[in-house]
Amino acid sequence: MSNSSVYPTPLNTFKQSKRSVLSVIVDNEPGILARITGLFSGRGYNIEALNVTVVDIKDNLSRITIETLGEERVVNQILAQLEKLVPVHSAINLANLKESYEAEICLVKIQFENEQQNNEILSFADIYRARTVQKRQLLVIYEISGTSERINKFLDDLHTISGIKVEKVRSGPIGLGI
C-alpha cells in the first residue's frame, strides 16, 4: 500500500523549494524561447536565470540552460512539460546526473574613491583570481567565472567595502554532465 498517495493540496506545496539547473537542447527556430518562457510563466514556474546560445551550427541546435526553484515534483513536471514542446530534443536536470559541472561568468565594474578601497578590492580580486578586463583611475572591471556560489561570495565580499559603487552582469549558470 502506498502512503505516498496522500498529497497536500497545491495551496501549500511550495515549501521545499530547491535550486535546479535544467539543460535543454532545442531546434534553433523562431519562437522557441517564447515557447519555453511562456511555459514557465503560464504554469507558474520560476526562472531564476536563463541562458540561450546556438551550440551546433550544422544541425541548428541551441542549448538553453535554466536555473529554477521548486520542489522535486514540480521540477520533474517542468521537465516533462518541456519535453512535450515540439522543437525540444531533450530536457534534463543536471542534478540528476552522476557527475555534472557548472560555471557562470560575471563582469563587475567597481568605482572607488581612495587608495585604501583600491587595496581592499585588489586583495579580494587576488583571492578569487578575478581577471582584470579594464583598469582606469578610480575604476576597474573584473571578469570572474566559476560556480554561481563562488561568484556570489566574491560579490558579497566586495560589498563589505564601504563607499564603492559596484555594477555587475551575470550570464547565469551553464552546465554539462558526464
Next chain:
Amino acid sequence: MSIDQELTGAEIVLEALKDQEVDTIFGYPGGAVLPIYDALFGQNFLKHVLVRQEAGAVHAAEGYARSSGKVGVLLVTSGPGVTNVVTGLTDALMDSIPIVCFSGQVPSHLIGTDAFQECDTTGITRPCTKHNYLVKDINKLPEIIHEAFEIARSGRPGPVLIDIPKDIQFAKSVYKKKSDVTFKSHRIKSGSKDIDRVFIEQLINHIKKSQKPVFYVGGGCLNSGPQASQELMKLVQLTNIPITTTLHGLGCYPAEDEKSLGMLGMHGTYEANLSMNQCDLMINVGARFDDRVTGRLDAFSPNSVKFHFDIDKSSINKNVKVDYHTNTDITFSLKAINEYIESTGITFDESQYKNWWSQINEWRDKNCLHYEQSDETIKPQHAISRLYQLTNQKDTFVTTEVGQHQMWAAQYYKFAKPNRWITSGGLGTMGFGMPAAIGAQMANPNSLVIDIAGEASFLMNVQEIATAVQYKLPIKIFILNNEYMGMVRQWQELMHGSRYSESYVDALPDFKKLAESFNAVGVRAKNLSELDDAINEMVSVDRPVIADIWIDKKENCFPMIPSGASHSEMLLSKYDKENPENQKKGKVLV
C-alpha cells in the same frame, strides 16, 4: 502534374490536404486568405463548410475529429478571424482533439507594422496549440503542412496552427508529397509502442492480491483508438473488476453492462465515487486525475496502489502520485495484458471480489440517479431518459453544451460505443455543442446527431443553425430550457446563499419561431404529455430541428461533490447539507 511543376502556396495547401486525405474543411473567408479561397473555387475533392462565425468552424472541426477519428481542418482569415478561434483551440488542447487550423496573415513585408487585420497569431496561439508555425519560406510550406498533421494526430493529439502570410500564398514552389517527407522523431513525439513487461507483471500481481480493485478510464482510452475499448472490455470481463469512466471516457465501456459503475467525479454516481475512495487498487487507463474527478486531493483514494496508463509523461505524478506507470500507447498495453493472461493461463476467481461487489451493490441500492417525475412539469432527467429510450436503437451521436444539461446527459444517456459522445470537458466551453454537431454530421451524414443544449449555451453560437440549414445537415438541438444558467444558479444556491446574481436568462427568444426564421424546424414540449411526441417529431424530420423542452426551472444536478470536498462527502439531493468547513475552502475553488 509533372514532377517539377511549380505551384502557388495556395495550391500547395490544397494539394497537401488532398494528400492528407482531407475531404471536409470548415472556414470563413477574408482578405488574408483570399488566394486559398480562390484555389478552393471550382475544385471538387474538398467540401468547404461555410460557418457563420469562426468559433463555429473550430468547434465543428472538433466534432468532426471526435466522431470520425480523423484530423479536423479549418481555414480562417487573419486578425479577428483567428482571434475568434482561440477559445476552440484551447478547447481542443484541453481535450486532446486533433485539428489543423490554417490562418491567413498579412504579407510578410507588413508583419510588425500594425497592418490592417494584423495580429501576432503565433504569439496569441502559442499557449493554446500543441504547436504552431509562421510560414516564412514558400519552399518549406509542404513539409510544414505534413508535419502539422502528423503532430496533431500523434501521441497525445491536439490542435496545430499554420499561419500563412498572403505573399506566401501567391509565391511558387515545388510540391513535396507526404510520402517524400521524413519526420524527425523528436518533433513528432508519437507514443511508445514498446510493452513495459515489468508494469504488466506488477499489475497482474496486484490484481491477484487486491480485494477492492477498480478501473478508472478516461479519454486517453478513446484517443488510442477503437481497439483500446475492445481490449478494455475483454480485460474487465476476464478480471471481473468494476469500471468507472470520466466524462470523456463515457462509451469506452458499455454503460448498461453490470460491471459499469457509470461516471465518476463531481456529478458522478455514488457507487463510482465511493469505489474510488475505498479501493485498494486503482487502475487508471488514460485519465488525468482532473480536479473535477479527484475532489479534495488529500482525501483522494487514500489507501490504494495506483497504476497509471498515459501516453503523456507530463500527466504522470502531476496531480496525484502513482505507484506504477507506463507511457506506452494504451491499445498496445491492454492487448499485451490480455495476451499475457491468456498465455500464462492465469485465471481470476469469481469469488475473489465477492465482498467488494456486495459492498458496491449496497452503494448502488442508494439509487443515486433516482428522480421523481410528476404528471406535469418535465424533469430534465426524465427528458434525457426518454430521449435515450427513443433514440438508442438508432445510429446516434450526442454532443452537448455546458451546464446542468451536460451533466444530466452524461448521467442519463447510456453510451454503448466509443466516439459517440462529444462534449467540452476540460475547458467547459458554452456554445460548443451545436457547431460540434455540425462537424459530427458532416463526418457521419447518415447518423442521428443530437446536441443536448441549455438555452443559454445555445445562444452563444446560435448563428450556426444557418450553416446546418445551408448544408442540409439534419442536426437536432434538444434544449433543456430552464430559463436559467442552471449550473451557475445551482452554485449560487449551494454556495452563495441563493443570491441569483445575473443567472436568470431573461428576454429569451421564442425558439420555435427562431428555428422557423432560419428555415429549420421548431418543436416544443411544455409539459410531460408533449415530451415523447416532441422527441419523435424531432427525430423523424429530415431537417435541422430545434426542440424547446420546458423543464423544471429549479431542478439541481445531483449527486454532487462540492468543490473542496472529498469523494465520501457527496450530496445526493437538495436535502443533503454541505459540511460548512468544506464550504469555506471550496468557495475559492472553481
